[in-house]
Amino acid sequence: MAISASQVKDLRERTGLGMMECKQALVETDGDMDAAIELLRMKAGAKVEKKAGRTAADGVVRITITGDGKTAAMVEVNSETDFVAKGDEFQAFAQSISDRIAASNPADVAALSAMPLKDGADTTVEQARESIVQKLGENMAVRRFISRSTGGLFGSYIHGNKIGVLVELEGGDETLARDIAMHIAASRPEFVSADDVSAEVIAKEKEIFAAQAKESGKPDDIIEKMVTGRISKFVNEITLLGQPFVKDPDLTVEKLLAKASAKVLSFTRYEVGEGIEKEQGDFAAEVMAQVKGG
Secondary structure, eight states, rough: OOOHHHHHHHHHHHHHOOOOHHEEEEEEEETHHHHHHHHHHEEEEEEEEHHHHHHHOOOEEEEEOOTSSSSEEEEEEEEHHHHHHTTHHHHHHHHHHHHHHHHHHOHHHHHHHTTTTTTTSBBBHHHHHHHHHHHHHHOOEEEEEEEEOOOOOEEEEEEEEEEEEEEEEEEOHHHHHHHHHHHHHHOOOOOOGGGGGGHHHHHHHHHHHHHHHHTTTHHHHHHHHHHHHHHHHHHEEEHHTEEETTTTEEHHHHHHHTTTTEEEEEEEEEEETTTTTOOOOOOOOOHHHHHHHO
């Protein structure tokens, strides 16, 4: 049967796929729209499976804070390349996932994948992922997320789509919360305060510092003082409260918070791709392989 342009247009709008793919699916299903959608999903599954083994180490971080300011979510969604990560469609997809997390508080990535991407839609997060993988030609994955509620105040900051920070304050205001989030993005603290640093971490560093100090040949009592000073400096470097505030290095974050009668309850910092071992491929060889493959 003849396939009309309006049928192709409708299928494209419903699937987000290319014109020729949609037309061919309609031809193969004799114009049955639902059957064409199912066929495209089956074909997409095959393409997605082929791409699933490829490393997705680029991507974006997205944050959602609900209108009442009491619930927040942050997610890292990965792609293979920065080119795709910068695209409006990929970024909109990632933002929709962040919004879904904030609204539904899924237990894990598997539970998130089974949820509808948007309220009232039939398309799940996983189905939307498969569709965009097929359309853009890269493997994509929801790597990690957090979802929190607070009786205090959330602050957030995203730098270049690649670094995201979500911070929870008690007291203070939105400007302070954002300043603290920006500081965390730049200074990479590992803990809020010295009380959060485990004894094991301190013991390990103390052992290293003591071994270095002994090489100086100084008396044991002097070495002990040297190690104590080094440990104090180390703790300040890795804790938020001990760090000099990036906007005013003469002021520690602890003193900044004290001036506002505020307290940091928690923070999370995501950086796209951290901890993922990226594949180092031969780009020229890949291009030649694609050319030879037609």
